[in-house]
Amino acid sequence: MSATEIKAPRSGQISGKTTAGGRIAPQYRRSGSSKGNFEMLAWLFMRLSGVVLVVLIFGHLTVNLLVGEGIHAIDFGFVAGKWADPFWQVWDLAMLWLAMLHGTNGVRTIINDYAEKDSTRLWLKIVLFAATAVIIILGTLVIFTFNPCPVVNGVQLPGGFCPVP
Numbered sequence: 001m002s003a004t005e006i007k008a009p010r011s012g013q014i015s016g017k018t019t020a021g022g023r024i025a026p027q028y029r030r031s032g033s034s035k036g037n038f039e040m041l042a043w044l045f046m047r048l049s050g051v052v053l054v055v056l057i058f059g060h061l062t063v064n065l066l067v068g069e070g071i072h073a074i075d076f077g078f079v080a081g082k083w084a085d086p087f088w089q090v091w092d093l094a095m096l097w098l099a100m101l102h103g104t105n106g107v108r109t110i111i112n113d114y115a116e117k118d119s120t121r122l123w124l125k126i127v128l129f130a131a132t133a134v135i136i137i138l139g140t141l142v143i144f145t146f147n148p149c150p151v152v153n154g155v156q157l158p159g160g161f162c163p164v165p
Helices: 034-066 076-083 086-114 118-145
Strands: none
Touching: 034 086, 076 086, 086 118
């Protein structure tokens, strides 16, 4: 084999050099490809969103479980009272979006690592992204359209926490 001949990476020979066990020879290649940049941004997002999620989740748990009567106070009225305040709507929305995007990115990485066939990888990612979009859209709609005192056919539904019209 000549010095200029390059075999496929999995053949165990690259530029005439054989690797142990037929593995890909380690090479350092710096490329300006967009995929490399995307993966670096995805890695950075996982670290930053993880830190923000810890703050959001512990704040959520503190307010729901430790403040006031604790777990015994959590009911429909408690959630209705919380979501009447735009601060808690944004808090829960940030927690929903970050948790879903963080988890989706993690599962995307697992799919890339373990799905061997390109077609399998494609379909798993399509299902993953579709499920993520549905959950984010429905969760956002619930947070912002939640009405604790709905009126149906001119009659207010029963509930001890709704003001009497």
